[in-house]
Every structure is written in C-alpha cells, then in structure tokens.
Amino acid sequence: MMSGTGAYDSQIIGHVCVDVNVDVTGAESRVIGGAAACAAGAAVSLGHRVEVVTAVGEGDEDLLSCFPPAVERIIAVPSRRTTSIRNVYRTQDRERRVSHGLEQGDPIGPEDVPDEPVGVRHLAGLIVGDYAPDMVDSLSGRGDTAVDMQAFLRVRSQRTGELDLRGSTVGEDFFGRIRYLKVDAAEGEALTGLSDRRDMARALRDRGAREVMVSGPAEMLVLDDSGFHSCPLRPRTMVGRTGRGDTVFSAYITERLAHGVPQALLMACATVSLKMERPGPLVCERREIEDYLRLLYSDLIDDPLEGDRD
Template structure:
C-alpha cells in the first residue's frame, strides 16, 4: 500500500476575488489548495507539492488547518498572482488577469514520494510541462486537471487554447478532469457525453466533466451523471478542484457511481461556504442522506 493516497502537484495562488456585487476578498487559492483540503478532510492521506515565492507565502501554514496533509514546499522566484472578477451571481462568467506566474515544475525537483495517484493540478499552461506527465506515469496513476494545459496567460489576461500534445499525452492519464467549456475546446463538441467518449478514445482511461448542473463521468464503458444540489453558490471558487480530488481518492476503494455521488455531494456542500472544504466525511454522508 502506498504511503499517500494522492500527491497533488501545483502552485499556490495569491488570489484577489471580486464578486459580481463588488465584494473584494484576498485569499490563498489554487487547485492544489482546494484539492488538498477536500481529499484530506474526507480522511485520505495526502501529500502536496506546492510552489510559490516562499518569501511571500508560508506554504506549510497555508495547509495547517487540514488533517492528513504533508507539505513538501518548493520555492519559486515568483508566485502565481491573479485577480478573478465574477460577472454573474452563479459565478459561471469571470475575467481573470495574472500579474505573475511560477517558474515551471521540473521532474528533477519532485521528491521521491510514494503515492497511489499523482494529481497534476497546475493553473496555467507552462506550470506543469508536458514532460511531467510521462514522468508521473512512471511512479503512479496520473490524474490531471486539463486547465493546466489550456489556460494561457497572454498580455496579463487568461485565454484558452487547445492542447497541442493532447493525443500524445492522454494515453498516460488514468483520470482526466475538464469543465464543460474546456471539454468543448479539446473536442469541438458541446455534447459533454460525446466529448468524454472522444477523450477516452484518444487515450484517457476515465474522464470527469464538471458543469453547473451536474458532474459527468465516463469510464470507457458507461456514462454516469450526478446532479449538483448546492443551495447557494457563495463558495463557487474551487468547484472543479474539490470535485476531482474527492472523486479520484474515493475511486481507490469505491466504484464509479459511489465515488461520483460522494464527490458531487461534497462539492454541493462545499459551494455553500466560501473557501476550501472544512467539513468532515460525516457531514457529506449526512448531506447525501438529506439530498440524494
């Protein structure tokens, strides 16, 4: 058995979030942050490899409130510093600007960490170069949030481009996560089920696609969906990270429908409160009994 259920690799972000009503919140963020808390608070043993300018960000302190997390901090001369402006109450439309990015991850700086899954959770193209994927596949099952390949920083803004090496890299990937818009960029279709099938045909073993109404999973055989039932969206930031981290760690011991229901219930509950998921597995189980 591996020492950790998942090793999450990705930079911690210094975020400024401006809500549609003008409320401004400065916070630590990033996929590694939301993913780490979600998986750890469900009882999974997690390692994180966050990267930032450690003169400005205390990376161990950032995860101090989470149980079961071991932090392996990496220094970068610059941090990922971003501003997100949300334009609608459902937080589906936002404009992101980026002031600075990290120096990219390199295979030689990853410690020898025994984990069942290596979860690549970068924030923009270049953070986690393509070469990190086959390297990760030599050590564990690979999970990747495709935003780290599609989101490109150009002139301080965030734009999306297709992943040039997707057909070369997808065969290395056990778990692939996209949102609905990213799936369309990758495949050219708005049909999420068809997009998931195409991504599996190109090599990914299991595809998870998030949408504001549901989470969809395709395992190469069947399409599974589960509805999101959040009663408010004040904690919308981190939706995909929370869902994916929970899903892949639950899949270590559960079948697809069970892991999908648990992850969807968790993110529904998480979205009702800003910040990372700070509840327990029992809270999620109670939520499932009430709403699912």
C-alpha cells in the same frame, strides 16, 4: 482512512495561488489557496492521506497555511513569484467570470516530486507553464496519474494578463498516459471542437484517457469502460464557487481508490456541493459530508447511480 496502496492516498502537485475575487456587486475578497489547496481540502476532509508538492514565492512561505492541517506532508518548491489570479464574476451564480493572471510561479518538474508509492498523483494546476514539459510523461511511469486539463490549456496573455483557453499542444500519446482526466465544458470544446459534453468525453476516451470527467454547473459526468455516469450538484448557496472543479475531481479520484464509479461520483458531488457553500478550501470531517449526503442526496443513496451505456 487509508484506501490507497502507498504511504499517501493522493500526491497533489500544484501552485499556491492568491485569488482576488470580485463579485457581481463589485465587492472584492482575497482568498489564499488555488487548485492544489482545494484539492487537498477535499481529500483530507474525506479522510484520505495527502502529500502536497507546491511552489510558493520567496518570503511567502506563510501562505502554506492555506493547506488544511490534516495534510501530512508539504514539500515547498522555491519559486521567484507566487501565483496570483484576479477573478471578476459577471453573474450572481458565478458561472461567468473573466480572469487575469497577476503573477505566475515557476514550473514544477518531475525532479521536485518524490518517487514513492502513492494511490494517485494529481496534477492540480492553474495555467500553462505550471509544469515542466515532461511532467506527465515522467509521472505516468510511476503509477496512476490524474490530470486537470486547465493547466495545459489556460494561457496568460503577455499583453493584458487575461487568462484564456487555447487549443492543446500536447503530444499524441499524452492522453494515453492519464488514468483520470478532467475538463469543464469550455476546455472540452477547446480540445475536441465538440459542444456536447458526452461527445467530448467519448472523444477524450478515444484519445486514450481511461476515465474522463466533464464538469458542469448542474451535474458532473464521468465516462469509463462501463459507460456514462452522472450526478447532480445541490449546493444551497454559491459563495464558495471558486474551486468547484478542483474539489470535485480530487474527491472523485481519492474515493475511486476504494469504490466504484457511481459511489465515488456521488460522494464527490456531495463534497463539492458542501464546499460551494463556503469560500476557500473545504475543511471538515468526513461525517459532515456524509450528513450532507443524507440530507440532500437521500433519493440517490439507496440507488447509487448505476451507469448507463451509450
């Protein structure tokens, strides 16, 4: 399925990550992936053409197998270390967690990213320092850029290794360079000082981002020129909770290459709901997502979520 204008629909840029997940019972599992892998899984499962620019530590090149086989090209940027994060979930629904950065890979810079026509460039990062300081400025001059603010807000404590949010230190023109921006509720509050998700979205649009997605545990919210759009999440289990935001954002921005906001958001929510039932990056065919959509979103298919102005 080719929906972009370039060779690839999505050029995903972010680190491989070794996730050590501890559930509420204390059971521990090790998952290879990270934001870039989950983003790639979503895009290729929907049938989009994907190129990945990632960083992995010397001797860890075998970890690149975390990317789905359907990814057409993987560019591995050398790094002294491979990123690794320990997530301890405090609740059964996995909505509350404490994360510690065990290792962090070296920054990826614009010189590491091929300058070629693509549908959208997706910065799928994890921690402040994943990218060179001029990354967004440089990439935005090449075409549409999608940014998950996690990698511009989440910092690793030098003393404890705990990952926590800080206020943004990006420049005034940062948001105006972004076509698609994604935050969760905590990130949105750290950026804007606001607690209501719609207020956050308005504030970030006012700063210059053209389309803003604010994720939540029960629904996804998007604000664009036409107003607000929302769609529920309907997973039947939560065993694949890690990677929710990365999956839904990637699905949304790649579907937007050929579809309007309501249809893209509906497909993205079905995609991530299916992914949340499976640990690791989603690997499936588009028809499986479409079957899931018909099964769990039948009430929304005929009336595909018209935007409401506010």
